[in-house]
Amino acid sequence: MVHCTVQVVSMESVDADIVVVPVFESELSSPRLTTLNTIFGGYLKSAVAGSGFKGKETDQLTLYSLGKMRASQVVLIGLGKKSKFDTDGLRKAAGEVAKKAKTLKHVAWILEAGPKGLAQEGIASAVTEGFVMGGYRFDRYKKGDKDKGRGDVSLTLCVADPSDLNGLEVMVKRGQLLGESTNLARDLANTPPNDMMPDHFVKVAKGLFKKTSVEIEIIDQKKAAHYGMGAFLGVAQGSKSDAYILIIRHRPKKGAAPIVLVGKGVTFDSGGISIKPGKAMSDMKADMSGAAAVLSAMNVIVKLGADINVTAIMPLTENMPSGGALRPGDVVTAMNGKTIEIINTDAEGRLILGDALAYAVREENAAKIVDIATLTGACSVAIGDLAAGVLGNHQSLIDELIKVGRETGEWLWQLPLFDGYLDYLKSDTADIANASEAGKAGTCTGAKFLEQFVGSTHWAHLDIASVMKCPNTKGYMVKGMSGAGARLLAEWVMAQAAKVI
Ligand code: BES
Ligand code: MN
Ligand code: ZN
Numbered sequence: 001m002v003h004c005t006v007q008v009v010s011m012e013s014v015d016a017d018i019v020v021v022p023v024f025e026s027e028l029s030s031p032r033l034t035t036l037n038t039i040f041g042g043y044l045k046s047a048v049a050g051s052g053f054k055g056k057e058t059d060q061l062t063l064y065s066l067g068k069m070r071a072s073q074v075v076l077i078g079l080g081k082k083s084k085f086d087t088d089g090l091r092k093a094a095g096e097v098a099k100k101a102k103t104l105k106h107v108a109w110i111l112e113a114g115p116k117g118l119a120q121e122g123i124a125s126a127v128t129e130g131f132v133m134g135g136y137r138f139d140r141y142k143k144g145d146k147d148k149g150r151g152d153v154s155l156t157l158c159v160a161d162p163s164d165l166n167g168l169e170v171m172v173k174r175g176q177l178l179g180e181s182t183n184l185a186r187d188l189a190n191t192p193p194n195d196m197m198p199d200h201f202v203k204v205a206k207g208l209f210k211k212t213s214v215e216i217e218i219i220d221q222k223k224a225a226h227y228g229m230g231a232f233l234g235v236a237q238g239s240k241s242d243a244y245i246l247i248i249r250h251r252p253k254k255g256a257a258p259i260v261l262v263g264k265g266v267t268f269d270s271g272g273i274s275i276k277p278g279k280a281m282s283d284m285k286a287d288m289s290g291a292a293a294v295l296s297a298m299n300v301i302v303k304l305g306a307d308i309n310v311t312a313i314m315p316l317t318e319n320m321p322s323g324g325a326l327r328p329g330d331v332v333t334a335m336n337g338k339t340i341e342i343i344n345t346d347a348e349g350r351l352i353l354g355d356a357l358a359y360a361v362r363e364e365n366a367a368k369i370v371d372i373a374t375l376t377g378a379c380s381v382a383i384g385d386l387a388a389g390v391l392g393n394h395q396s397l398i399d400e401l402i403k404v405g406r407e408t409g410e411w412l413w414q415l416p417l418f419d420g421y422l423d424y425l426k427s428d429t430a431d432i433a434n435a436s437e438a439g440k441a442g443t444c445t446g447a448k449f450l451e452q453f454v455g456s457t458h459w460a461h462l463d464i465a466s467v468m469k470c471p472n473t474k475g476y477m478v479k480g481m482s483g484a485g486a487r488l489l490a491e492w493v494m495a496q497a498a499k500v501i
Contacts, residue, residue: 002135003154004128009108011069012039014158016108018062018073020088020097024082024115025055032110033076039068046075056080057089060096071108075100082115087126088409090114094127095134095476097135107131107380108156111168121437124157124168125175129487131155132179133476138190152302174500177303178490181296182483184208188292189468189481193268193285197241198316201265201288205246205314206296219245227335227363229355234332235348236317238272238325245356248295250302250310257367258309259496260360261298261489264349264373265291265316270500272345273327286481287349289468290373291316293485300490306497311364315352319345331430335359336453341430343437349375350449351434357453361363368397368458370492371450372485373465378442380466387411388467388484391447392460401460401492408489412462421448462488 011019028048037044044063053061055081059078065071071396077093079085094109101107109127113120135153139145157172159165161477188196188204195316201220209216221243223232229245246265249258266287276284291314298312326332330342332351335358342349353371360366387405390412392398398414403414424436424445432452436445447461467484470477494500 001152002132002176003041003152004157004172005130005154006157006159006165006172008125008160008165009158011036011110011158012312013070014156016071016156017099017104018075018107019069019071020075020077020107020109021302022079022093022110023055023076024079024085027055027082031118032112032218036074040070040361052469053439054078057092073104074123079355081475085115087122087407090123090126091130091133091302091409092475094130098131098134098476101135105152106154106156108158111157111159114424120159120164121171125171125178127157127417128155128172128180129174130476132176133182134347135477136183136186138187138480141192144368148453164242164332174304177300178487181299181490182486184299185289185292185296185456186478187485188295189286189289189483191285192319195210196203196267196285196288197267197318198244198267199242201267201314201316204243204354208295208299209248209302214302215249215251217247217249219247224355227359228333229268229335229359230332231334231340232317232355234271234330235351238322239318239320240322241318243358246314248298248312250298250306252305252307253309256309257365259493260311260313260364260366261294261493262313262369262371263294264288264353264371265314266349266352266373267316269319269346269348270321272348273321273325274345275321275371276346283467283469287374288316289464289484290371292483293372293464293489294419296483296486297489297493300486304494304500307499308493308497311360311366313356313360313364315356317352319433334453335362338432338452339430341427341433343433344435347435347446349373350446353450354453355456357450357459361453361455361457366457368394369454370401370460370462370489372462375446376442376465376469379463380403382412382415382443383413383466384494385466385471387413387444389463390417390460391412391415391444393417393451393454394458394460397458397460400495401462401488404492404495408487408491410467410484415443415447415451417444417447417451421445424453425449438448
C-alpha cells in the first residue's frame with residue numbers, strides 16, 4: 001500500500017528516509033539547489049561537480065545529509081531539458097524513485113510548478129501516478145521469495161505555500177487512484193489463466209463496486225442466446241468455463257445517452273482449433289487486457305464521481321480447442337443479424353466484440369463508443385511497442401484520444417480504415433469472413449470487421465496488442481503485463497465530464 005500526502009514543510013525539516021529534489025538539465029544553480037548547498041555548508045556544489053550529475057533524464061545522485069537535514073539522504077533526480085519537459089518525464093522519474101522505496105519506506109518529494117505553465121496540481125498528480133505504478137510488483141504466486149511484500153510505503157509531496165494545500169490534495173488522490181487502477185489492470189492481466197477465468201473477473205468487478213451506486217448486469221450464455229449473440233457464443237462454446245458479458249452502468253445524469261467503453265476479455269486465447277504455436281502462448285493469459293483496462297478506468301470514473309453517464313461492456317470468455325469448439329468453415333450469426341464465416345478461430349476477439357458493439361448500439365443507446373482490445377499481433381509489426389493503434393469512423397473522436405494519449409504517456413498512432421479493406425473480408429458463403437486469407441493489413445482489417453457492428457454511432461477502436469506487455473522494468477513500467485489503457489480511458493472520459501469529484 002502506498003500512502004500519499006501533501007505537507008507544507010521545508011526540505012531540511014521533512015521527516016523522511018529520502019528527500020527527492022528534481023533538477024532540470026543544466027539548471028544546477030537554481031534557487032532550490034542554492035538553498036540545498038547552503039544547508040550542506042557549501043559541500044553540495046563540489047559533490048555535484050565531482051559526480052558528473054547534469055540533470056539528464058536518467059541522472060541520479062544520492063547524498064548523505066550527515067545530520068544537516070532530518071532525512072538521512074537527498075536524491076537529486078534529473079528531469080532532462082526544461083524545453084522538452086512533459087508530465088510523463090515526472091511519472092518516469094517518480095517511478096524510478098519508487099524502486100528505491102523497497103528499502104527506504106518514506107519518500108519526500110519537493111514539489112514546484114514546472115515550465116511551460118505546468119501547474120503544481122498536474123505535477124502532483126503525475127508524481128503520485130508514477131510513484132504508485134513504479135513500485136508495482138506481482139509476487140502473489142512467489143511463495144518462497146524473501147523479498148516479497150513491500151509493505152507500506154509513504155510519499156509526501158512537500159510544498160511551500162499553505163494556500164495550495166486543498167487543490168493539491170485532490171490531485172494527489174486522483175493520481176493515486178489512476179496509478180492504483182493501472183496496477184489493478186496489471187494484476188488482472190498477470191494472474192494465471194487458471195485463476196483468471198470469466199467468473200473470477202466478474203467477482204473482482206463486483207468486489208470493486210460493492211459500496212457504490214453503479215448497476216452491474218451479467219449476461220450469461222442463456223441470455224446471450226436470447227439476444228442472438230451467435231458470434232460471442234461461438235467463441236465460448238469451446239471452453240469448459242462459463243462465459244459472460246459483464247456490464248457496468250454509471251448513471252449520475254438522468255436520461256442522457258452514455259459513453260460506452262467496450263473491452264475484449266479473452267481470459268486465455270489458445271487460438272482455438274486454429275491453434276497458436278507454443279512460443280509465448282502463456283502471454284495469452286493477458287488477452288483480457290482490454291476488459292481489464294475498461295474495468296480499471298471505470299474504477300477511476302466512479303470513485304472520482306465523474307459527472308457523466310458511462311457504460312462498460314466486457315465480453316468474457318476463453319478461446320479453447322475442444323470437441324465442441326468452433327471450426328474453421330463454421331458460420332455464426334451475430335446479434336445484428338450478420339452472418340460470419342469463421343476462416344480462423346484465432347480471430348476470436350472481433351467475434352466477441354462484434355456482439356458487444358451491436359449490443360452497445362441497440363440496447364445501451366450509446367452516444368459514442370470506444371473499444372479496447374489486444375486484437376492483432378500485426379499491430380506490433382506495424383508500430384512496435386511504443387504506441388497502441390487507433391482506428392475509427394469519427395476523426396475528432398480519434399484526435400481527442402490521441403491527445404489524451406500524449407498527456408498520459410499512453411501513445412496512440414492512427415492507422416487507416418479504408419473502405420477497400422472490406423473486400424479483404426469477403427466470404428463466399430456468409431455476409432462477411434472473420435479474417436482474410438491473405439493476412440494483409442491485419443490491424444486495419446480487424447478494425448474494419450468491428451466497424452460493421454457500430455452502424456453510424458461515433459466509434460474508435462484501440463488495438464493494445466502492441467503494448468500489452470512491458471519487456472523490462474524502466475521508469476514507471478514494470479516487466480510483465482502493462483495495464484495499458486486504464487489511465488487513457490479514465491482521463492478521456494473525465495475530460496468530457498462537467499465536473500469530477
Ligand atoms: N489475441 C490475439 C492477438 C495478440 C497477439 C495479442 C499477440 C497480443 C499479442 C488475437 O486474438 C489473434 O490471435 N489475432 C490474430 C488474428 C488473425 C488470425 C487474423 C493474429 O494477430 O494473428
Ligand atoms: Mn486469437
Ligand atoms: Zn485474442
